[in-house]
Amino acid sequence: MIKVIAFDADDTLWVNEPFFREAEEKFTELLEDFMPQHSVLKELYLTEIENLNLYGYGIKGFMLSMIQTALRISEHKIPLKVIDRILEIGNEMMEKPVEILPGVEEVLAELKNDYRLVMATKGDLVDQQRKLNKSGLDHYFHHIEIMSEKKEADFAKLIQHLDVAPKEFLMLGNSLKSDVLPVLELGGHAIHIPFHITWQHEKIEYNVEHDNFYQAEHITQVVELIKEM
Template sequence: MDIKVVAFDADDTLWVNEPYFRETEDKFCALLEDYMPAHTVARELLTTELQNLSLYGYGIKGFMLSMIETALRVSDNTVNNLVIEKALQYGKDLLDKPIELLDGVEDVLHTLKGKYRLVVATKGDLLDQERKLKRSGLEHYFHHIEIMSDKKVSDYEKLIRHLDIRPEEFLMIGNSLKSDILPVLQLGGHACHVPYHTTWVHETIDHTIEHENFKEATTIKDVLSMLM
């Protein structure tokens, strides 16, 4: 591989994210058990989130709005104001969660810095992702930070043009096969999947990937053996 830039996804690649969402979702669903079973509320919430992605994008603020919309819909607009207040507070608590780095992340970044240009390529709410990166203590490792509204082929094309490299000189590392791997492979870049034990259902795919530029790691530390 003639790699010049190594890009990392942020949520659930550099630090913990999805478990906090699951925890918040469970609390929200319990709030609405007077209206329907928790598993049904969870299904309704997912439907709302997916419908709202084109309006709100990815991130906690969109999740908060989707919780409120779901509460109103499943209750036929009869939900108590206290439930809305609690849903908002759950969202604010989510925004204030501590940054818990995943095992091995800082060692990998320390080893690769200076040998490659390191980049964060993540999607989500701009303010929230900037806040998490600052609080993570990892910002100084990165040559460039790219916070995307989405991770489609066109988004990666824009990033690669900005970095002034060819697709084959770009390696993307992340936990989402749908967002971090497939678009990069389609462009002719390299991609390494580092699975995380909890993944949002919207980020999963129903087929295996067979591509000469695709690699699968067990942990982020395995990336070093591929690059060093």
Template sequence: MIKIIAFDADDTLWVNEPFFREAEEEFTALMENFVPQHTSLKELYLTEVRNLELYGYGIKGFMLSMVEAAMRISDNRISIQSIDRILEIGRDMLDKPVELLPGVEEVLAELQNDFRLVLATKGDLVDQERKLKKSGLDHYFHHIEIMSEKKEADFTKLIRHLDVTPEEFLMMGNSLKSDVLPVLGLGGHAIHIPFHITWEHERIEHEVVHDNFYQAEHIAQVVEIIKGI
């Protein structure tokens, strides 16, 4: 039944969220002269979420949100040197090496013989293309889709473009909110592969129960799961 297998990228194929945590720690340390670290962290998160509609997901929007949050926290008293350091934190993030998660390449190599593989990730176009090129995984994918959002409407458009039905489409990723629930809502299949760190905005409070939902502890387990569908 499955014809297309789509993979999320960040924290499914390679490491991503820990770099944001490191950047947040540096940011809150810079803000310590104005407010406690937990206060600046909360303000940064609220700023990021407010800005998602304007900047989308990714490091560049995160950089702009850090600058905006720093100005608000400091009541515009933040030094130009601190602003420069914030921009440097973002530039350092953009220059990070791509660290593949264990088992990723082996799974892609095995599945590409029987399925069309798709990369379906959201974020900044330039940054995601950079990471994909650095990863060396691009030759495994029949199609690359870098999405501004991952909602049912976005997956509907992708599935139509791939000329399959939702029942022939399987998505796997680390986010229940973005990778799993929208695809299940369309009648597709989804495998959740948790990562040890999840951004607060991607968390959900309820348990997922669905006939087409599968849980893997790590990516190496997905081949056996797919064989059983």
């Protein structure tokens, strides 16, 4: 039944969220003279959510949100050297090596000959393309889709472009909110592969129950799950 298998990228194929947590820690330390670190973190998150429609997902939007938060918290009294340091933190994130998660390449190699493999991720186009190029995984994929959002309409457009029925489409990813629920709503299949760190915006507060939903503790388990579908 399954013809196309789509893989999320960040924290499914390679490490991503820990770099944001590391950057948040550095940022909150810079602002601790103006506000306690846990409060700075809350303010940063609020800024990020407000800016999603403007900047989308990714490091560049995160950098701008850090600068806006710093200006607001400090009432525009933040020293320029701190703004410089915030920009450095963002640039350091972009220079991070791409750390492929264990088992990823073995799974891609095993599935490649029997299915059309797709990378379906969201974020900044340039940054995601940079990470894909650095990863060396691009040759496994029939198609690369970098979305500004992962909602039903976005997946419907992708499935139509791939010329398959929703029931022939399987999505793998670490986010129940972005990788699983929209695909299930369309009638597709989804496997959730949790990562040990999840951004607050990607969390849901209920269990997913659906005939087309599968749970894997590790990506190496998906090959057997797919055989059973």
